[in-house]
Amino acid sequence: MEKLCKKLFDLARPYLSVRSNQEHTEASFSFAKELQKQLGGSQEIIFPAIILHDVGWSAVPEELHLQAFGPKNVDLKINRIHEVKGAKIAEKLLQEVPLGNQEREEICRIIKNHDSGKNPLTLEEKIVKDADKLFRFSPRGFSIDAERFGINPQEYWHILNDFKELWFFNELGKTFAVRGLEKVQDQMLK
Numbered sequence: 001m002e003k004l005c006k007k008l009f010d011l012a013r014p015y016l017s018v019r020s021n022q023e024h025t026e027a028s029f030s031f032a033k034e035l036q037k038q039l040g041g042s043q044e045i046i047f048p049a050i051i052l053h054d055v056g057w058s059a060v061p062e063e064l065h066l067q068a069f070g071p072k073n074v075d076l077k078i079n080r081i082h083e084v085k086g087a088k089i090a091e092k093l094l095q096e097v098p099l100g101n102q103e104r105e106e107i108c109r110i111i112k113n114h115d116s117g118k119n120p121l122t123l124e125e126k127i128v129k130d131a132d133k134l135f136r137f138s139p140r141g142f143s144i145d146a147e148r149f150g151i152n153p154q155e156y157w158h159i160l161n162d163f164k165e166l167w168f169f170n171e172l173g174k175t176f177a178v179r180g181l182e183k184v185q186d187q188m189l190k
């Protein structure tokens, strides 16, 4: 599994050079590993899906990115492009690693819905969605976002504190988010 993940990171790297997606993906991968360790679920689905989930941003002009995600006025059409294109790119990249067709299809389905999907169908999908969001609750993700959205850190902390009630599909995801917000408060807001 380690070899497969390394290969996928190598394949994904050129598609993650926009914004801070490389860093975001590596951090989200760590969260996914921790969630999977404690909650179970198939590593063969979860790990490739989280590594490839944001490759589709490479197909969206960079000047549009800030309209497509964040706490305010999200343009859902632009956001949707990164999911749909991402699933296409992932389909291609997944041919390079030894996985079954069923796994490949499920990974692409998760990528296609990772942001917009409101009703994740499987534990694997829930873990990928939570791991993706958790980056925003880490001190590093928090400072990147507060700056790029131009929001005062105190205010942004409260926005995230409210969002944590809606965003997580596993209790453990929410627990990690609470811990993240505590760290942010200790390290950055005191």
Ligand SMILES: [Fe+2]
Pocket: 053, 054, 082, 114, 115
């Ligand atoms: Fe995404």
Ligand SMILES: [Fe+2]
Pocket: 024, 053, 054, 132
């Ligand atoms: Fe993401």
